[in-house]
Each structure stands twice: as C-alpha cells, then as structure tokens.
Amino acid sequence: KFLKRRAVGVVPAAFSGGQPKRGVETGPGHLIEFGLLEQLQSEDLGYEVTLDESFPPCDSLRPASDPLVGRLRNARWVSSVSQRVFSSVRDTCAKGAFALTIGGDHSVGMGTVAGSASVYGDLRVVWVDAHADINTPETTISGNLHGCPVSFLLGLGGTTNVAHFEWLRPCLTPDRIVYIGLRDLDPGEKKIIRSLGIKAFSMHEVDKWGIGRVMEMALDHIAPKRDKPIHLSFDVDALDPTVIPATGTPVRGGLTFREGHYICEALHETGLLVAMDLMEVNPLIGDQGGLLQTVSIGCGLVRSALGETLL
Amino acid sequence: KFLKRRAVGVVPAAFSGGQPKRGVETGPGHLIEFGLLEQLQSEDLGYEVTLDESFPPCDSLRPASDPLVGRLRNARWVSSVSQRVFSSVRDTCAKGAFALTIGGDHSVGMGTVAGSASVYGDLRVVWVDAHADINTPETTISGNLHGCPVSFLLGLGGTTNVAHFEWLRPCLTPDRIVYIGLRDLDPGEKKIIRSLGIKAFSMHEVDKWGIGRVMEMALDHIAPKRDKPIHLSFDVDALDPTVIPATGTPVRGGLTFREGHYICEALHETGLLVAMDLMEVNPLIGDQGGLLQTVSIGCGLVRSALGETLL
Amino acid sequence: KFLKRRAVGVVPAAFSGGQPKRGVETGPGHLIEFGLLEQLQSEDLGYEVTLDESFPPCDSLRPASDPLVGRLRNARWVSSVSQRVFSSVRDTCAKGAFALTIGGDHSVGMGTVAGSASVYGDLRVVWVDAHADINTPETTISGNLHGCPVSFLLGLGGTTNVAHFEWLRPCLTPDRIVYIGLRDLDPGEKKIIRSLGIKAFSMHEVDKWGIGRVMEMALDHIAPKRDKPIHLSFDVDALDPTVIPATGTPVRGGLTFREGHYICEALHETGLLVAMDLMEVNPLIGDQGGLLQTVSIGCGLVRSALGETLL
Numbered sequence: 010k011f012l013k014r015r016a017v018g019v020v021p022a023a024f025s026g027g028q029p030k031r032g033v034e035t036g037p038g039h040l041i042e043f044g045l046l047e048q049l050q051s052e053d054l055g056y057e058v059t060l061d062e063s064f065p066p067c068d069s070l071r072p073a074s075d076p077l078v079g080r081l082r083n084a085r086w087v088s089s090v091s092q093r094v095f096s097s098v099r100d101t102c103a104k105g106a107f108a109l110t111i112g113g114d115h116s117v118g119m120g121t122v123a124g125s126a127s128v129y130g131d132l133r134v135v136w137v138d139a140h141a142d143i144n145t146p147e148t149t150i151s152g153n154l155h156g157c158p159v160s161f162l163l164g165l166g167g168t169t170n171v172a173h174f175e176w177l178r179p180c181l182t183p184d185r186i187v188y189i190g191l192r193d194l195d196p197g198e199k200k201i202i203r204s205l206g207i208k209a210f211s212m213h214e215v216d217k218w219g220i221g222r223v224m225e226m227a228l229d230h231i232a233p234k235r236d237k238p239i240h241l242s243f244d245v246d247a248l249d250p251t252v253i254p255a256t257g258t259p260v261r262g263g264l265t266f267r268e269g270h271y272i273c274e275a276l277h278e279t280g281l282l283v284a285m286d287l288m289e290v291n292p293l294i295g296d297q298g299g300l301l302q303t304v305s306i307g308c309g310l311v312r313s314a315l316g317e318t319l320l
Numbered sequence: 321k322f323l324k325r326r327a328v329g330v331v332p333a334a335f336s337g338g339q340p341k342r343g344v345e346t347g348p349g350h351l352i353e354f355g356l357l358e359q360l361q362s363e364d365l366g367y368e369v370t371l372d373e374s375f376p377p378c379d380s381l382r383p384a385s386d387p388l389v390g391r392l393r394n395a396r397w398v399s400s401v402s403q404r405v406f407s408s409v410r411d412t413c414a415k416g417a418f419a420l421t422i423g424g425d426h427s428v429g430m431g432t433v434a435g436s437a438s439v440y441g442d443l444r445v446v447w448v449d450a451h452a453d454i455n456t457p458e459t460t461i462s463g464n465l466h467g468c469p470v471s472f473l474l475g476l477g478g479t480t481n482v483a484h485f486e487w488l489r490p491c492l493t494p495d496r497i498v499y500i501g502l503r504d505l506d507p508g509e510k511k512i513i514r515s516l517g518i519k520a521f522s523m524h525e526v527d528k529w530g531i532g533r534v535m536e537m538a539l540d541h542i543a544p545k546r547d548k549p550i551h552l553s554f555d556v557d558a559l560d561p562t563v564i565p566a567t568g569t570p571v572r573g574g575l576t577f578r579e580g581h582y583i584c585e586a587l588h589e590t591g592l593l594v595a596m597d598l599m600e601v602n603p604l605i606g607d608q609g610g611l612l613q614t615v616s617i618g619c620g621l622v623r624s625a626l627g628e629t630l631l
Numbered sequence: 632k633f634l635k636r637r638a639v640g641v642v643p644a645a646f647s648g649g650q651p652k653r654g655v656e657t658g659p660g661h662l663i664e665f666g667l668l669e670q671l672q673s674e675d676l677g678y679e680v681t682l683d684e685s686f687p688p689c690d691s692l693r694p695a696s697d698p699l700v701g702r703l704r705n706a707r708w709v710s711s712v713s714q715r716v717f718s719s720v721r722d723t724c725a726k727g728a729f730a731l732t733i734g735g736d737h738s739v740g741m742g743t744v745a746g747s748a749s750v751y752g753d754l755r756v757v758w759v760d761a762h763a764d765i766n767t768p769e770t771t772i773s774g775n776l777h778g779c780p781v782s783f784l785l786g787l788g789g790t791t792n793v794a795h796f797e798w799l800r801p802c803l804t805p806d807r808i809v810y811i812g813l814r815d816l817d818p819g820e821k822k823i824i825r826s827l828g829i830k831a832f833s834m835h836e837v838d839k840w841g842i843g844r845v846m847e848m849a850l851d852h853i854a855p856k857r858d859k860p861i862h863l864s865f866d867v868d869a870l871d872p873t874v875i876p877a878t879g880t881p882v883r884g885g886l887t888f889r890e891g892h893y894i895c896e897a898l899h900e901t902g903l904l905v906a907m908d909l910m911e912v913n914p915l916i917g918d919q920g921g922l923l924q925t926v927s928i929g930c931g932l933v934r935s936a937l938g939e940t941l942l
C-alpha cells in the first residue's frame with residue numbers, strides 16, 4: 010500500500026561496534042553469499058534488488074580515537090555507521106522501494122528506523138527481539154549501544170544530548186512500537202517499558218495467546234485500521250538458540266522456527282511493510298552447521314516478510 | 321460408526337517406485353519388526369489383526385521395461401503395485417475392518433483411497449503431509465509419482481488418460497479432502513489447490529490457530545455433522561525432521577510429536593475413521609537412532625489413530 | 632494473599648526410597664549448589680530464605696529392615712521421610728512463609744501436601760507431572776511409592792490402612808486437585824481418575840487448547856473465585872526429556888521449557904501460591920551438560936513460581 014515499485018534496496022550493515030564480539034560484521038556477507046539477493050529476484054518473488062555496494066567495510070569508519078561517552082562505548086563509531094545506514098534506508102524509501110538492512114549488530118537500528126521514519130512520517134515499528142534494546146545512557150550497565158537503539162528513537166533519558174548523535178532526532182513515540190519475543194531485560198528496561206506503557210509481547214504472552222492472536226493484537230495496537238506503514242526490526246536472537254545458534258546474545262526459551270516465519274508472513278499479509286532489518290547474525294559463534302542453519306533461516310525470514318508463502 | 325468389527329487389515333506396501341530413493345520399501349518390515357501388529361492386538365487396544373502376507377516383494381511386480389509415460393517414471397510399476405494395494409484395502413473395508421496401509425512411498429495412496437472409496441462411496445480424506453502430492457502428469461517436474469496420487473484420485477489434468485492407470489477412476493472431489501501440515505509445494509500445486517478451493521491447513525494455519533482449532537475446522541469442512549467415513553493418509557514427513565528423521569523428503573518447520581499424535585487422537589475421537597496410511601518411512605535415511613525413533617513414533621501414531629489415549 | 636512474610640522455607644528432601652534409581656537423593660544438593668537459595672534472596676526477588684538444615688541424610692532414616700507391605704517397597708522408609716517432610720512444610724506454612732520442597736523422589740509429595748493442608752484447611756493442589764502418581768496399594772504394579780502419593784492424600788483404595796502410614800490422614804478431595812502434563816498412566820490410574828472425575832489436562836488437552844487456556848481452565852476448576860490457597864507439586868518429568876534430561880522416568884512428548892515456566896508464572900500471578908515442590912531431579916541420569924541444564928531450568932521454574940517475570 011505504500012511501496013511504489015516491486016523493488017528492494019539492501020543495506021549490508023557490516024558492523025560490530027555496538028557490542029563487544031567480533032564476527033557480527035561479517036553477517037551480511039554470509040547472507041549475501043548464501044544467495045539472499047538472488048532469492049528475492051527469483052521468479053517466485055520477482056523483486057528488483059539493489060545492493061548498496063558503497064557501504065564501507067566495518068573498520069573504515071572507525072575513528073582513531075573513540076573515548077567513552079559516559080558509559081557508552083564506541084559512540085563516534087556507532088554514530089557514524091548508523092548515520093550511514095540512515096541515509097541509505099532513507100534514500101531507498103524515498104524511491105518507493107522496500108528498505109532491507111542486514112546486519113551486523115542492532116545498534117544501527119537507530120539508523121534504519123530513523124531512515125524510514127524520515128520518509129514515512131507516521132511510521133509504526135515491530136521490534137522482534139529477545140531483548141528490548143531500550144537502555145538509555147543512564148541505565149545501560151555494559152555501555153554497548155546495541156542495547157540502546159530504541160531509547161534513541163524515542164528520545165529517552167538523555168539520548169538527545171549524547172555527543173556525536175546530533176544528527177539523530179526522536180522519530181518514534183511509545184504508542185507506535187510493539188515488541189515481540191522479549192525474555193531478557195534489564196531491570197531498568199522493565200521500568201521504562203512499564204512506565205511508558207509500551208505494548209510488549211514477551212514469551213509469556215506468546216505462550217498465553219499463541220502467535221496467531223499475538224500478531225492480531227500487535228497489529229490492532231499499532232495499526233488498528235491496517236493503514237499505517239510498518240518497519241520490522243528483527244533481531245535473530247528472538248528465535249530460540251536451537252534454531253539460530255550463530256548470534257551473540259542467545260537466550261533460552263525463544264520463538265520457534267515456525268513462529269518466526271509466522272510473524273514475517275503475517276506482517277507481509279497486511280501489505281503495510283515498508284522496511285525490514287535482519288540483525289545480529291554472527292558467523293563466529295558456534296560451528297559451521299549452526300552457521301549454515303542460521304543463514305539459511307535468516308534468508309527464509311526475509312523471504313517470508315517479502316511475500317513467500319507456504320500455500 | 322462404520323466399522324463392523326474390532327479388526328484391522330494391514331497392507332505392507334513395501335514399495336519405492338514412486339520416488340528415486342531405495343530403502344523406503346523396507347519401511348513396512350521395520351514397523352512390523354518393531355511390534356506394530358502386537359501393539360494393536362495388545363490388551364489395551366484389542367484388535368484382531370490380519371496381515372496381508374501375500375503382498376509381493378517390492379521388485380517382483382516390477383516390469384522388465386517401464387519407459388517414461390510423458391514425464392512420469394515407473395508408471396507401469398506404480399500402477400500395478402497401487403492396484404494391488406487397492407484390492408487389499410477394498411477387501412478389508414468390505415469386511416468391515418479398519419484398513420491400515422504401511423509404506424513404502426506415498427504413490428500407492430491412489431490405491432489406498434480408491435480402495436476405501438470403492439466401499440464407502442461418500443468417503444472423506446485427511447491428507448497429512450509436508451507435500452500436497454497433487455502434481456499432475458502436466459505439472460510434475462520430477463516425474464516421481466509419489467508427488468501425484470491426489471491428482472489421480474481427483475481425476476485432474478490428464479490423469480484419467482495416463483497409460484496403465486485404466487483401472488483407477490476418480491473417486492474424490494475437491495470438497496471432500498483436507499490437507500494438514502503443508503509446507504513445500506510446487507508453484508503448479510499451489511495453483512491447483514487455489515483454483516479448486518481445496519481446504520488446506522499449512523504450517524502457517526497451524527501456527528495461526530493451533531492444532532486444536534485446526535482439527536475442528538478440518539472436520540467441520542469434511543464432515544460438519546460428523547457422519548461421513550474418513551480415510552487418514554499420513555505421510556510421516558508431515559512431522560518435523562527432528563521428530564521423524566528417517567524419511568526421504570524431510571522439510572524443516574514441521575508438526576511436533578505432540579501435534580502429530582493430536583491429529584490421530586482427534587480423528588479417532590470422531591469414530592469416523594475407516595482407514596489409515598502411514599507412509600514414507602525410509603530406514604536408509606539417517607542413523608540407527610533416528611530410525612528407531614521414526615519407527616517407534618510411527619507405531620505410536622497408528623496406535624493413537626486406533627484409540628490409544630493418554631487418559 | 633495467604634503468606635504473611637516475604638520468606639521461603641526450604642526442605643531439601645534428599646530421598647530416593649520411593650523408586651529404585653539411586654541419585655535422585657542428591658538432587659536437592661545440586662539445586663542448592665547451583666545457587667537456588669541465593670537466587671531467591673537476590674535483589675530481584677528479595678525473599679528471606681531459610682533452609683531446613685536439620686533434614687537428615689537420605690540413608691540415616693532408613694530402617695534396618697523394611698519388608699514389603701503388600702506390594703509396597705520401602706514403606707517404613709518412605710513413611711518416616713515423608714513424615715519428616717510433612718513437619719517441616721507444616722512449620723513453614725504455620726509461620727506464614729512459602730514452603731518450598733526440593734527433591735528427591737515424588738513419594739514425599741504425600742508429606743508436602745499434607746503439611747500445607749494441615750495449615751491451610753481448604754487447600755487446592757496443582758500436580759504437574761508426566762505421571763498421575765495415583766496408584767493405590769491395590770493397583771500398583773511396581774510397588775514404588777513415588778507412583779502413589781496422590782492416592783494417599785485422597786485416602787483411596789486401602790491407603791488409610793497401610794502399616795506405618797498411620798500419621799497420614801486423607802487431606803484432599805478429588806475436586807480440589809488438578810493435573811497438568813499427564814502422558815504415561817497405568818490403566819488402573821486412568822480408571823481412578825475417570826471414576827472420581829478428577830480434572831486432568833494431559834498433553835492432549837494442552838495441545839487442544841494451548842497452555843494459556845489450560846491454566847485458566849485449571850484455575851477456574853480449583854479456585855473459580857481465585858480465593859483459595861494453592862500448592863504446586865511440580866515433577867520435573869512433566870517437561871520434555873529434551874528439556875529436562877536428568878530425571879528418572881522421562882516420557883516423550885512433554886511440556887516445553889516455555890510451557891513449564893508459563894505454568895509457574897500463571898500460578899504466581901494468582902497470588903494464591905503457598906507452597907511448591909520441585910521433584911525428581913536425578914543427577915545420575917544422563918551427562919554433565921544435561922544435568923547442568925536440568926538444574927538450571929529447575930531453578931528457573933522455582934524463580935518463576937516465586938515471582939520472576941520476563942517483563
């Protein structure tokens with residue numbers, strides 16, 4: 010309903026600076042090598058696919074010096090990469106194409122959502138993740154920015170005054186985001202979510218209602234008339250570690266293979282999806298079989314979000 | 321409600337000609353060796369069990385020459401074995417006993433359903449499978465007939481004129497079959513199912529509604545008054561490969577152990593089941609542990625369909 | 632609503648005499664060593680925790696001679712240990728604290744429930760287990776008393792006249808207990824449950840309705856106004872063996888990790904829980920990884936029942 014062309018612009022967000030484990034910056038390469046782009050171009054799906062080939066290697070944007078900003082680590086690096094992602098997503102959306110970001114750590118989620126929101130003013134967000142990624146500069150314990158993008162998008166707790174992030178202005182309100190799959194939150198994050206009344210379906214709610222009703226309720230919350238553009242930010246660690254082993258912060262008790270695909274299918278069915286992030290594929294975690302499985306399932310999730318169906 | 325005796329007639333459909341992988345013809349032997357027949361005769365279930373011991377070894381019915389018929393492979397062989405299965409199932413049903421076919425590849429499903437339909441004119445079919453097995457001589461790419469039995473039963477796309485299959489007349493209509501577990505269909509199969517309006521519960525629908533409501537909806541479709549005879553054709557690849565590893569065409573994202581049994585239990589509860597096929601157990605796929613698990617669970621599915629309950 | 636203090640009294644029921652496999656008597660030690668007590672005392676949960684350190688080693692209460700009583704094995708031993716558990720649970724409940732029993736085999740379930748029932752007269756019980764543990768001295772085949780505690784609590788089939796159990800009087804009625812997770816019952820047990828009309832959610836019902844509705848229906852049965860004290864007796868073998876490998880009588884097709892936690896969370900949410908048993912952790916079954924997983928998940932179940940939430 011919002012896209013103007015059957016086209017996908019892909020940002021390979023080859024970045025690991027939002028968290029401490031190397032490897033995640035090679036996630037995009039593995040997804041592409043596995044054939045993601047060809048799959049989207051295939052007869053079945055038929056998208057025109059454009060890869061942002063100018064996206065720089067992970068380390069080339071890294072500043073020589075990047076001192077802590079409060080507790081935040083790699084703030085300059087995260088900011089400049091996220092801004093780069095922001096521009097690419099914004100340009101893709103402006104052309105009426107679907108913006109697909111593949112990662113890479115989730116810190117650049119501040120860039121992806123800001124990018125699509127800059128084109129679609131009334132954007133809604135579905136954040137699928139084991140984690141809420143809503144720590145603020147004040148609540149974060151680790152200082153890893155991949156745990157903070159949502160607070161930057163909402164403009165919470167001092168995020169609007171963090172050095173180096175002047176380019177990023179709040180573009181989301183608490184009623185326009187919904188979480189699915191949460192199961193590992195810091196106490197400070199729980200407080201933020203409760204106090205802002207953010208709609209969140211943790212694994213408890215997924216078990217309580219089943220994924221079918223959860224998706225209905227999620228959509229009823231962010232787009233009751235099914236008429237708003239939706240950005241899906243999918244952290245692969247939302248799925249169970251037995252399904253997705255190659256990721257940096259796995260948490261037991263996650264979504265099943267089937268539930269992960271169901272989420273993507275249900276969002277596609279709305280006709281409202283304008284962008285998707287598939288983040289946190291880390292090829293250095295686990296063994297070769299686990300990597301192949303992770304990459305293969307990752308591609309499947311993207312295909313589902315872009316219209317592949319079982320029937 | 322339809323059976324006249326607490327008796328089961330078993331056809332050991334030791335056949336592999338409907339697909340290219342050897343091994344599946346030994347599935348029936350493994351199920352029997354594991355104790356399937358004794359389990360049905362046990363105090364708990366108490367069936368009189370008759371094995372069709374005259375069923376010939378897989379290769380004895382193989383014609384010396386079996387040239388392609390269009391794209392179809394082993395057409396003469398599949399036809400003669402299926403006709404043999406047809407007779408056995410028909411005779412069992414005619415005696416008022418439950419017809420249990422154990423396989424062996426699913427191509428003989430044209431024989432099993434034709435057999436029970438020849439006795440129960442108003443038969444309904446529940447086809448549990450990762451695949452729709454509804455390719456026609458015109459749509460099949462592989463030419464493997466285990467992907468085609470449903471189209472033969474419905475009389476689709478030239479099936480009524482295929483050489484060697486003159487004995488088989490369409491005995492099913494699109495409104496009298498329901499699929500459960502689908503997740504790997506050819507584009508041509510999707511078109512057929514859509515255009516004929518065949519009721520199908522893919523894994524997407526199983527996730528959307530849960531297996532409890534799916535079974536209710538499936539039964540409401542084929543037997544809204546719960547008064548029609550039902551044939552269950554169960555391809556073990558409907559279950560997830562982690563549950564059933566020893567099968568020839570496994571597909572990720574399948575039914576769980578619990579859902580598989582639930583389907584069988586729910587069908588038994590209707591009192592309408594008159595026949596069951598348990599197909600595609602291939603002992604040569606995977607390791608010894610996986611085979612034992614597959615055979616053990618296969619037997620459990622049959623017992624559930626024949627009345628074993630947890631409570 | 633019933634507890635008077637944010638306190639937990641822990642009974643380490645280090646006992647294996649209700650069944651034949653050694654090892655289960657060391658379950659409590661492993662749970663404690665893993666940090667269970669500290670977890671309950673942590674900032675997050677903040678309970679005052681008291682361990683019943685006077686609980687004797689498994690073998691010290693074992694009588695020199697313990698001949699069969701009918702078919703029952705170790706009757707004197709089971710009785711004296713259960714009575715010891717009974718006293719400890721009763722004393723904890725009398726002080727207004729939460730009574731947590733960790734095991735150890737489930738035979739002492741007669742002591743735990745009798746203990747809490749002696750303080751809370753109108754007690755309700757949720758028995759989460761693959762087994763019904765409702766064999767009587769007349770129906771038991773194995774003679775293992777861990778398969779009998781519920782019949783003793785209900786006063787069924789001669790239990791009131793078994794030598795050595797004079798201290799134990801029936802304290803439960805069939806309408807005040809509900810089962811969840813059943814899937815391996817003896818024929819005699821099925822008859823008892825049916826004839827007494829005991830509400831039971833086997834895995835079939837969990838699949839039919841989903842765990843969310845099952846918990847609602849279970850609570851509607853035992854506490855429709857949500858105003859009765861509840862004792863949760865959780866046998867870890869209710870969970871699937873892939874989740875909980877280190878237990879003595881594993882049964883395929885069990886509750887998932889998520890469903891197990893959901894049950895505990897839903898019970899905590901009622902505010903009615905006054906006691907919990909976590910039983911049948913057997914460190915000698917399976918390998919080291921399986922033990923760690925079992926103990927870790929066991930602790931998680933207790934934390935969930937005591938208020939840990941995902942959000």
Ligand SMILES: [Mn+2]
Pocket residue numbers: 138139140244246247258289
């Ligand atoms: Mn995450």
Ligand SMILES: [Mn+2]
Pocket residue numbers: 115138140142155244289
């Ligand atoms: Mn994330």
Ligand SMILES: [Mn+2]
Pocket residue numbers: 449450451555557558569600
């Ligand atoms: Mn199949």
Ligand SMILES: [Mn+2]
Pocket residue numbers: 426449451453466555
């Ligand atoms: Mn099949």
Ligand SMILES: [Mn+2]
Pocket residue numbers: 760761762866868869880911
């Ligand atoms: Mn048990």
Ligand SMILES: [Mn+2]
Pocket residue numbers: 737760762764777866911
């Ligand atoms: Mn038990």
